[in-house]
Amino acid sequence: MASEAIPAPRRSILGAAPSGVAPGIAITYLSLIVLLPLAALLWVSTGYGWHQFKEAVTAPDAVAALKLTFGAAFAVVLINGFFGTIVAWVLVRDDFVGKRFVNSVIDLPFALPTIVAGLTLLTLYGPQSPIDLNLAYTRKAVILALLFETMPFVIRSVQPVLLEMERDMEEAAASLGANRFVVFRRIILPTLMPAILSGGTLAFARAIGEYGSVVLLSGNVPFHTEVASVHIKSQIESDYTAGAAALSLVLLGASLLVLLTMNYLQRRGLRHAR
Amino acid sequence: MLARYGLRLVALGYLAMLLLIPVGMIVYHTLSSYGASAVWNAMTQPDMVSALELTLKVALIAVPLNTVFGIVFALMIVRTNIPGKALLNAIVDLPFAVSPVVVGFTLILVYGQNGWFGQWFIDHGYPIIFSTPGIVLATIFVSLPFVAREVIPVLREIGTEQEEAATTIGATGWQTFWRITLPSIRWGVVYGIVLTTARAIGEFGAVAVVSGSVIGQTQTLTLTVDSSYQNFDPVGAYAAALELAAIAMCTLFVMNLIKPRRAN
Numbered sequence: 216m217a218s219e220a221i222p223a224p225r226r227s228i229l230g231a232a233p234s235g236v237a238p239g240i241a242i243t244y245l246s247l248i249v250l251l252p253l254a255a256l257l258w259v260s261t262g263y264g265w266h267q268f269k270e271a272v273t274a275p276d277a278v279a280a281l282k283l284t285f286g287a288a289f290a291v292v293l294i295n296g297f298f299g300t301i302v303a304w305v306l307v308r309d310d311f312v313g314k315r316f317v318n319s320v321i322d323l324p325f326a327l328p329t330i331v332a333g334l335t336l337l338t339l340y341g342p343q344s345p346i347d348l349n350l351a352y353t354r355k356a357v358i359l360a361l362l363f364e365t366m367p368f369v370i371r372s373v374q375p376v377l378l379e380m381e382r383d384m385e386e387a388a389a390s391l392g393a394n395r396f397v398v399f400r401r402i403i404l405p406t407l408m409p410a411i412l413s414g415g416t417l418a419f420a421r422a423i424g425e426y427g428s429v430v431l432l433s434g435n436v437p438f439h440t441e442v443a444s445v446h447i448k449s450q451i452e453s454d455y456t457a458g459a460a461a462l463s464l465v466l467l468g469a470s471l472l473v474l475l476t477m478n479y480l481q482r483r484g485l486r487h488a489r
Numbered sequence: 490m491l492a493r494y495g496l497r498l499v500a501l502g503y504l505a506m507l508l509l510i511p512v513g514m515i516v517y518h519t520l521s522s523y524g525a526s527a528v529w530n531a532m533t534q535p536d537m538v539s540a541l542e543l544t545l546k547v548a549l550i551a552v553p554l555n556t557v558f559g560i561v562f563a564l565m566i567v568r569t570n571i572p573g574k575a576l577l578n579a580i581v582d583l584p585f586a587v588s589p590v591v592v593g594f595t596l597i598l599v600y601g602q603n604g605w606f607g608q609w610f611i612d613h614g615y616p617i618i619f620s621t622p623g624i625v626l627a628t629i630f631v632s633l634p635f636v637a638r639e640v641i642p643v644l645r646e647i648g649t650e651q652e653e654a655a656t657t658i659g660a661t662g663w664q665t666f667w668r669i670t671l672p673s674i675r676w677g678v679v680y681g682i683v684l685t686t687a688r689a690i691g692e693f694g695a696v697a698v699v700s701g702s703v704i705g706q707t708q709t710l711t712l713t714v715d716s717s718y719q720n721f722d723p724v725g726a727y728a729a730a731l732e733l734a735a736i737a738m739c740t741l742f743v744m745n746l747i748k749p750r751r752a753n
Binding site for chain 1: 492493496497499500501503504507508509510511512514515518554558561562564565568569571577580581582583584585586587588589590591592593594595596597598599604605626629630633662684687690691692693694697698711714715718726727730733734737738740741744745
């Protein structure tokens with residue numbers, strides 16, 4: 216038959232697609248390490264039922280921890296969104312001695328272990344502060360720790376957009392008489408907004424789960440400076456599994472929700488751009 | 490002109506207050522308050538040495554595994570037409586969306602004493618939680634996405650022409666991978682490895698939940714920072730933090746060396 220005369224390609228289309236057992240082993244690896252534990256979380260939460268879930272997330276100490284966590288994360292996104300955009304702007308459009316050095320240390324919060332970040336901030340902004348600014352064991356300390364940990368997200372997502380941005384629109388607007396503020400608000404900001412939002416979303420998802428940098432600095436006072444992840448840790452230690460499971464589910468659901476929303480908006484944006 | 494200097498001042502001031510001064514301070518504070526010899530003494534204590542050894546041991550298991558599987562995931566996502574590719578892509582990213590404490594907690598639900606398989610492992614003499622395997626699992630979980638994340642865009646960028654050419658002249662899948670694909674993605678892979686290593690060495694929250702922090706046994710360097718600080722041993726805490734900060738500086742240095750090559 217004709218179809219036998221032409222040898223069928225061994226792999227569908229692509230040269231180096233993994234074949235044989237590799238994909239199977241990879242999926243098993245992913246399942247055992249990531250999916251199985253997350254499935255256990257869902258299973259255990261379901262087992263406790265809606266009533267226990269509601270009781271756990273509406274307990275006064277849990278509500279206080281969640282409010283602080285989401286409030287602080289939101290504040291951090293706003294602050295880092297604002298300053299991060301300025302930093303990105305300065306790193307792309309301005310020129311000064313040491314710019315390369317400054318640009319290269321932006322990623323430090325990603326490289327520095329969270330607990331070291333906490334101790335670092337405690338050294339400068341703690342009880343023995345050399346600049347006499349003691350924020351330890353206050354809510355400001357929580358925000359400070361989260362600001363440090365999430366600082367690179369907005370900068371690193373805005374920078375490439377600024378680099379690619381053509382200046383002719385800005386110049387055209389300026390030549391038509393728009394002042395710098397109008398140019399910024401009408402031309403630059405709308406172009407940067409998707410990048411600011413996507414960096415902000417990643418920062419938010421990171422901030423609501425943050426533990427290591429907060430734990431030394433915040434003092435973990437229930438109803439005051441105890442964030443959700445610290446509260447979950449203490450529930451685990453006191454064997455209150457239903458409570459820990461419920462709060463874990465809330466944190467996981469919230470970060471998945473913001474990340475998926477961003478993903479969806481980005482895809483829609485891409486489609487519109489075409 | 491004024492606006493330009495104003496913005497520069499705001500940007501640099503923000504970075505200085507949040508990043509540069511604190512990190513400079515920790516080095517200065519550690520050495521000036523306790524002295525280099527006391528810090529060195531703390532670093533060479535047996536417990537601290539064993540914490541460093543455990544940290545490196547865990548990284549030596551987690552990083553190679555996540556590198557190999559990261560490349561396989563990236564190839565599966567970019568170079569195959571398997572159903573559920575978008576789902577796989579999302580699942581590989583999932584660890585970034587999970588709080589470290591939740592990671593540790595979910596591992597306890599599966600491998601803890603009252604978990605799904607915990608008792609079985611304990612009965613057979615391999616307890617996972619409060620023991621090294623738990624630390625390894627937690628570390629793998631949190632550092633899993635980096636290599637795939639770095640390699641996926643590079644794979645998309647290089648396209649399939651060269652791979653197809655190699656296949657056409659008779660190369661097997663392996664040959665194509667080793668001679669064409671891997672050399673083209675190598676800087677992405679290396680960058681991913683650097684990020685994976687940094688996270689593996691620096692992970693704290695997930696490890697804190699599963700390790701039990703038995704000094705000299707299941708205590709990593711990051712856990713030493715915390716427990717020394719809580720136990721009023723600031724020299725130990727700052728010495729361990731300084732070691733980790735030094736590792737982070739090296740990481741940052743390597744990241745900046747690789748970045749321009751990765752972009753090409």
